[in-house]
Amino acid sequence: MANTLDPMDLKQILTLYKDGLSNRKIADTLSISRNTVNSYIKRLKGSSYSIDALLDFDNSKLEELFTFKTTLNINRQDELMRYFERVNKARNHPGFTFQYHYEEYRDSAEHPYSYTQFLEHYRRKYADVKGSLKLEHDPGKELFVDFAGRKLEVIDKETGEIIPVEVFVAILPNSHYTYIEACRSQKREDFIACCANALNFYGGVPKAIVSDNLKSAVTRASKYEANINRSFKDFARHYNCVINPTRTYAPQDKALVENAVHLVYQRIYYPLREMTFFSLAELNKEIHRLLEQYNRLLFQRKETSRAELFQTIEREYLKPLPAESYEIKDYRRAKVQKMGYVYFSPDKSYYSVPYRYIGKQTLIHYTKNIVEVYYNHQRIALHQRNLSKGSYNTNKDHLSSSHQNYMDWSPEYFKNKASVHGNYVVACVDKILNGLDYPEIGYKRVMGLLQLHKDYGSQRLDRACQRALAANMVSYARIKNILKNNVDQNSLFFKDLEDQQSHIPKHDNIRGASAYQ
Structure with a gap:
């Protein structure tokens, strides 16, 4: 069975062909069968693309144009070489014949060579006389x-x-x-x-x-x-x-x-x-x-x-040097997690990828400065490397629409959302967020507060927030109860009583009559 040839090997064939080497020279240089090189060159000439265009193609696109196969079966060759080691030890034994050992090899091998090829490979491996040759080297080759x-x-x-x-x-x-x-x-x-x-x-x-x-x-x-x-x-x-x-x-x-x-x-x-x-x-x-x-x-x-x-x-x-110096790449495999990130083990950090690749196996290419994520030979994400351990590195374009909104959450974001419903709603939002040391805890409460306008309308929500502020009872649950019990539509009688001068001194722990609706 033929072995799979890496797509990079095809690009090496294309590079040497572009440099003017013959098919035989390319085969010798890359240690690939000449018939294999011939088949690729034929397909190259039959395609409508130039060599430069093919070299610029990514691996997945090349797979659509070429079938990467080689005619050499390494397992078969290795099996023969191992058998030769046994044959050579018996070479000086009386009665030794190649025919005997070939028949033994043919019976034991799954895909045996012919007798002629059997002898040819043996003589290549154990030649009686090996002469030396003065090799001539072409400049720049x-x-x-x-x-x-x-x-x-x-x-x-x-x-x-x-x-x-x-x-x-x-x-x-x-x-x-x-x-x-x-x-x-x-x-x-x-x-x-x-x-x-x-x-x-x-x-x-x-x-x-x-x-x-x-x-x-x-x-x-x-x-x-x-x-x-x-x-x-x-x-x-x-x-x-x-x-x-x-x-x-x-x-x-x-x-x-x-x-x-x-x-x-x-x-x-x-x-x-x-x-x-x-x-x-x-x-x-x-x-x-x-x-x-x-x-x-x-x-x-x-x-x-x-x-x-x-x-x-x-x-x-010699060919000219590239404009940019090379940065060595390393590789890691990683599965895209449900939240849309891949885990980068060298730094114990996370990098986002487009959410549609959730659950897919990817290959991470990384240098000291760059992290690239590939799926099926196509780059799906590019990040600057962050050496901070445990960091989450996010490209907002990778997130789904709901996740993108989440990434935009901030106190100012919610105040802008509240402004369309009224000033009292904005004041309640500000009070909820300012009352917490960690504003993110209040984001869900504020989201619930703003969602009340869908059931009661912006005008009623603003009045309910006014009541909550007046009674110093600003929370999602209390404002929801005000709306649910129609307290926002009741008379302001109790509020008026509270506004009158009272002989009781004002104190934060003393509530007015409106608290007992």
Whole structure:
């Protein structure tokens, strides 16, 4: 059964085709079957869209135009390679024949290869004689990257602790122009940051970046079709290039960068052997000084240097750098909650999405500044990242109409609502909200008060509020009772009695006759 090909891989095919590579070259560069590349290119030519338009399409739209399939079955290939390990151990046993082992393999395999292919794959894996080939590298085509096997050290000033650090090496194979940087680790964040610094150092972008099968670059290694780390693939998309990991058990694929690492030991490590550094910045400053000297050294058999070859030949073949620098992306899966938010676990915070996606599973893409929420390869929400734990980050356009009204609630909002019913209603609203330390508690009470106009009308509501204010009994329940018992329509006799001069001194705890209706 064919494996699903990531939509980003199709964009890599389109990018290389746009750069003028043949179908065979594209297949070799991406380690994809040539027949697969041919089928995609045919569909490309048969579509009514240009390459630039297709590269701008999002993944979901590309899925409508292309079927992402590859002709290589990794499980079938892995099954054969594992069987070969057993075959090779029995190779020198008397009476050994390939026919015997092929029949054994054919009976045990679910989808066996033919006998001819069986022998061909075996001879590729266990060739008797492996010759070497001098590879010619086109300028600007590839950038080889790797980490040196030996580490350098920095010392913590506070504790005196010796901290080992990794050394990243990048080389353009045509000019051998080299970039070196010390970093904290081989983790994805450090690796991608080093790659970005290398491209800035060169001032341009090659067609492909050739990496070793590092965990920070490849999620699953394969001799024929490796799975590229999603963040590294996104990095390549940003810089308009492709990723081409070296094959497993094929040291010739990275011989050039291995040789560069060996020279780095001689030209960089050895001069640093008696120096002490207290920070990465100090170490990298000295590395870059020695690196400049190294790149200006003349080749033994050429009357030129790496820097000169790069400046005169290779630099013009590099693609321009993008206008914006790359920010590494991370990913989290999250389900949209009933209230219309996704939970963002790294910060323990919440971000709103359009309410119609409630209950859907989404993928969150985030950088140190941005949080994006995707559903079915389409971005449905974009937020500035808020590092405050437990925060709710809301875009009002995402809320339903009822929720949008709720977000607008404030004391001024309710006073404006009350003003259409009369001044006494406004005064009651103000008194209810001002009597609470936390105004939000009174919002529901005020909403209930304003809803009374639907049953009794604005005029009666205003008179009821006048009675409540006069008796200093302002609350939703009391005003509702005034209206329900028609007290607002009674004579103001009791109010008039209260207005007359009384021999009893006024006090907040003394109520008038109108309180006893």
